[in-house]
Amino acid sequence: MPDKRWLIAIFILYWFAGAVVFYLHENEYRLAQRLRHNRTLSILVNSYNGSVEDLERMLAGLEDYCKKPFPSIEWNNDTKTANYVELSDWTVIYNCLFFPIITLSTVGYGNLTPSSDIGRLSVVIYSIIGIPLLGSFFSVLNDTLRTIGLPDFICNEGTAESRLWKMANILCSHNIIGILVFLLMPTVVMSHVEGWTYVLGLYYAYITLTTIGYGEYVAGQEKGNFWYGIYQVCLIPWLLFGHRYLTAANSSITCWINKKLNSEQETGESDEEKDRMLNNVEGKIRMLKEATESGKNGLKNID
Helix, strand or coil, rough: CCCCCCHHHHHHHHHHHHHHHHHHHHHHHHHHHHHHHHHHHHHHHHCCCCHHHHHHHHHHHHHHHHHHCCEEEEEEECCCCCEECCCCCCCCHHHHHHHHHHHHCCCCCCCCCCCCCCHHHHHHHHCCCCCHHHHHHHHHHHHHHHHCCCCCCCCCCCCCCHHHHHHHHHHHHHHHHHHHHHHHHHHHHHHHHHCCHHHHHHHHHHHCCCCCCCCCCCCCCCCHHHHHHHHHHHHHHHHHHHHHHHHHHCCCCHHHHHHHHHHHHHHHHHHHHHHHHHHHHHHHHHHHHHHHHHHHHHHHHHH
């Protein structure tokens, strides 16, 4: 590959390597942990005097009160055992691919986390290398897009008023397109697929792309058909490029504001300089007039 485009391949390999490592380690650890949870849950359910339906209604009420989904329970009437079903499971390949992206983009939902000290240490080491690598990935990707003629958010040198307004027009046009592509349209899709309201979908999209990442809602966590799998796959590039878009847009707006302030400051300094020069010229004129008058008076005295 020419130039530094090999960094794109390096990042993709690093991403998949992280997914494999976390899958192999966390999956084994979570399976053992789930067995312990299931035994505890079975004891709880068998000791519960009400029906399983009453227990499910109670959990649904708690879920509605807390505004946060709870893990579901699968009850086996034949064996009289309960199975604890995690909402975010390391056995799902999508979650293993999604976790490195959530980590390196610093969104950090919190719905899927390492469970052991080795896993937590792995996240620290993985992030130390991966976060700068993700930045390099976007930098090389931006250079690649510019070489094929696609515009990028940049801050050009110069403080001319015409250039500032031209930059403002470019920012507005890019922001309109970016908001449509990365916020409004994905919100419609997520609201339909996840069963959310449009406001909730917009809230989730913005909280995710700005890396605020509260984590009370996470898209793509259900088990669905083939088309739901396609939807899950599309969430990953949406998060990556949407996060990059909002970061670049915010940086460009900040840059434009700074240039605008600097332009006004330079204009004010230029006006002050002109006033000083004018005052100096007026002072010199007065000095010349005074010298001329003094010369005339001296000649009169001689006469």
